Amino acid sequence: MIANQLALLKRELWEHRSIYVAPAVIALLVALMAITGQVTVSAHDEKVDLSVLAASHLSEAHRAAMLSALMWGVAALFAISMVVLIVFYTLDALYAERKDRSILFWRSLPVTDTETVVSKLLTALLVIPLQTIAAVIVTQVIVLVCASIWVAGLGGDAWHLIWSAPPFADIWLATLVFFLALPLWLSPLIGWFLFVSAYARRSTLLVAFLPLLVLPMLEKSLIGTRLFAEAFFVRSVQIPLFRGMDTGDFELLQGRGLSFVALSHLDLVGFLTSPSLWIGLVVCGLLSAAAIYLRRYRDDS
Secondary structure (H helix, E strand, C coil): CHHHHHHHHHHHHHHCCHHHHHHHHHHHHHHHHHHHHHHHHCCCHHHHHHHHHHHHCCCHHHHHHHHHHHHHHHHHHHHHHHHHHHHHHHHHHCHHHHHCCCHHHHHCCCCCHHHHHHHHHHHHHHHHHHHHHHHHHHHHHHHHHHHHHHHHHCCCCHHHHHHCCCCHHHHHHHHHHHHHHHHHHCHHHHHHHHHHHHHCCCCHHHHHHHHHHHHHHHHHHHCCCCHHHHHHHHHHHCCCCECCCCHHHHHHHHHHCCCCCCHHHECHHHHHCCHHHHHHHHHHHHHHHHHHHHHHHCCCC
């Protein structure tokens, strides 16, 4: 079972190259933006020299806040791209093998439909987040290395101004927790997309999102409630993982030169004991089971 799953996960990486190509492309673009921005700013020699001199006299907490904001900005960009990648991957995971008829070959192997669908579910919930986390860390390091070269070229102390300031362990551990928790929170949508991928004969994107847009409007007009809308839209934008801190508070701390300890604002116990999380996982399991049933008994010939 475990050997089969490892082989199937390798298959997903082989067939869906966007899993690792998309983070690599974003990492390259961010690195190029960092280099281009520093070259452009360097055209103003006197102003840059003065800014480096001023930064040398800032408090360590203030520099930590500024650099943490930079690193969190990079992580936020990858978080958005990860969600988009998961959506398109799950919509294509079971649809593509029916479209190109490769499902006939995979069914000839000693692998069950359950193992196949579970491998695609694990790819969305675990493999893609881990790949993205690795890309985030590498990109953050590249950006800081570029900044260090720029600062050193202007006579500044790169170690003092760049590398000694950010709380790397805090940022990277919090990033790991968030990037693994986000797909779990969105698991009912992931299960829905897998079901659509197994069900739709064409236009999976339309089949997946049209009911999510139409059903809330029908519920509001016919019944007068907003249960479906709240279940979908609130779940899409609000994850019960952070406590006692919002964007405005972070900007206030940054303006005052105070450090932001992300791990202290992660309510991991509250997240793992949230009924909404487990209800979502049950819904994801049911939809995944429906996808397994469709893959097993559906005949598109």
